[in-house]
Amino acid sequence: MIDASLYDRCVRCGLCLTSCPTYTETMTETSGPRGRISLMKAVAEGELSEDAPGYVAQMSECLGCRACEAACPSGVPYGELIEAARASLHERAVANPARPPKRGGRELSLLLNAVERPSWLHAGARLLRFAQRSGAFAIARRIGLLRALGLEGAARMAPPIDAHFEIPDDAVLRASASRGRAFLHLGCIAQCSSTGIHRAAIKLLLLAGLDVVRPSEQRCCGALAAHAGELERARALARANITAFERSGADVVAIDAAGCGAQCKGYGHLLADDPAWAARAKAFSERVRDISEILAACELPAPSIPLAARVAYQEPCHLVHAQRITNAPKRLLATIPGIELVPLEEATLCCGGAGVYAIGEPEMSARLRERKADAIRRSGASVIASANIGCMLQLRDAIAPLQVRHVVELLADAYA
Ligand code: SF4
Ligand code: SF4
Structure with a gap:
């Protein structure tokens, strides 16, 4: 149950509006954060039915990108509000199967x-x-x-599926001079479609002096379930990952997908009301780091293989807005010899990927993808760097023949 006073933190200043992808696409008040907060508050106060078509549509149209949260000077925890609103809609749907199913x-x-x-x-x-x-x-x-x-x-x-998967196993990969142990979270679909990214992450963690474990007990981070309002599913997955981490003997949880990282950093919040798990979840979340945070804080040897390319960095929402990480990936890219980093307009605006958003909201997803692709073409970049597997899949076809590659792939290629 959400604390009703959180809605009142919104003073309706509108400073978040220009950060909101759906507002800037539609210029409609209800398609922006301020309008959505008003709708959620009206439902909480019993003035609006959760079944109102406009309400259901707006809870679905929001990308959950949290750009509004990062822009808000009043500290409105928008991510918590939308998560609770979707969870309530989901519970209502389960209790009443006769209601029309949600899109997708x-x-x-x-x-x-x-x-x-x-x-x-x-x-x-x-x-x-x-x-x-x-x-x-x-x-x-x-x-x-x-x-x-x-x-x-x-x-x-559907992403292209790799020939060989990066499936969790219990072997410990040892660094030559070990300074600690990293638990690499392999995600779910990414185990089958982004194996090159995981392999690059392993190579760099070992170079940084961290042993790597990928325990077979680990599970999907639960972000897809949480975004769909299925919080009990997300909590069950969180408990499995916390247990796997505790048994692994690792010092840090390394994550190479920004969406998974944001979700894992939120386990403390997700399980705060579960007395048996709250402290364990908080301890887990405090150990979670995006791979770029870990590598930027380590003394990696200087990369030696040049990359003669103009590279633009697309900032994933769940890294820049949800985790507030913007410098670490750029600093890592800048260490690659020969690279020319070029600016990208609206680099922090959502690309329309947003997990499984395209299933329920294909039109808005496509509009945002095209807006991002246009900005990329104008940048003059020959390679797009990202730090989130979902964004990479969303952009790949839209910007072809330009390449989109993960920061760790580009960096790992710069080492022999
Ligand atoms: S969410 Fe924050 S920035 Fe947006 S209107 Fe409310 S107080 Fe202003
Ligand atoms: S989460 Fe993103 S799409 Fe949703 S209201 Fe905030 S800025 Fe707009």
């Missing part, structure tokens, strides 16, 4: 079931890889089969 609800539910069960996830990814490589996937989309099955949204977001 069926696909989302399928996805959430898969990501919390590694064996399902890996089997589904292998099937998807076979379909992608044989051409069956493209044909099924072209003839409308996936649309008919109600899977078009998930199909639109």
